[in-house]
Amino acid sequence: MKILSVSDQVDPRIYSDKLKERHNDVAFVLSCGDLPYEYLEFIISGLNQPLYFVHGNHDHSKKIEQDETQTHPLGGDNLHGRICREQGLLLAGIDGSIQYNRKTKYQYTQGEMWSHVLRLVPGMLYNKLAYGRFLDIFVTHAPPRGVHEGVDWTHQGIKAFRWLIDNFQPAYHFHGHIHIYRPDTVIETRIGKTLVINTFQSRVTKIQTDFD
Numbered sequence: 733m734k735i736l737s738v739s740d741q742v743d744p745r746i747y748s749d750k751l752k753e754r755h756n757d758v759a760f761v762l763s764c765g766d767l768p769y770e771y772l773e774f775i776i777s778g779l780n781q782p783l784y785f786v787h788g789n790h791d792h793s794k795k796i797e798q799d800e801t802q803t804h805p806l807g808g809d810n811l812h813g814r815i816c817r818e819q820g821l822l823l824a825g826i827d828g829s830i831q832y833n834r835k836t837k838y839q840y841t842q843g844e845m846w847s848h849v850l851r852l853v854p855g856m857l858y859n860k861l862a863y864g865r866f867l868d869i870f871v872t873h874a875p876p877r878g879v880h881e882g883v884d885w886t887h888q889g890i891k892a893f894r895w896l897i898d899n900f901q902p903a904y905h906f907h908g909h910i911h912i913y914r915p916d917t918v919i920e921t922r923i924g925k926t927l928v929i930n931t932f933q934s935r936v937t938k939i940q941t942d943f944d
């Protein structure tokens with residue numbers, strides 16, 4: 733099964749009338765945040781496949797009418813603090829980055845990130861009983877602590893995400909927030925059974941689905 737992930741910067745190869753032709757075999761789409769809502773809506777209508785997203789630290793409400801604001805891409809499904817099943821896969825996600833100023837909504841302290849993660853635990857325990865695994869795909873904007881993180885405050889990894897990986901071992905953790913400027917930047921790191929993937933612009937990942 734192939735999935736398309738997008739994050740952080742609009743990819744002209746995606747924002748193109750060749751989108752369907754290039755990606756007609758993806759099962760669903762993940763957005764790791766910081767992308768314009770209309771771009772995500774273009775992907776949803778262009779591919780006609782489900783799109784799950786988390787918000788990035790730069791996401792904000794968009795005024796569309798005098799008294800109406802848009803807070804998410806229409807037709808997209810926000811994974812924040814939830815567990816969803818998509819084509820047999822167990823997905824969960826968490827919005828935002830570490831708090832570095834109070835100017836945008838999706839910024840959290842490490843402590844707040846812990847509470848987001850801990851809220852997923854009962855659902856993951858249920859998954860283990862019902863499906864034999866806690867979680868298949870974890871989607872966040874920020875990276876986990878110690879993996880792909882930046883050296884500055886804003887791009888630090890989240891401790892609670894690392895704890896989730898270490899203890900619940902989802903097969904994949906997709907994140908964004910870390911822009912790639914050099915071709916030798918590490919974008920995939922294995923932590924036990926979890927493959928941590930930094931998406932910048934877009935990528936297609938062939939998902940392993942034989943979890944047993």
Ligand SMILES: [Zn+2]
Pocket residue numbers: 766788789790829873908909910
């Ligand atoms: Zn970001």
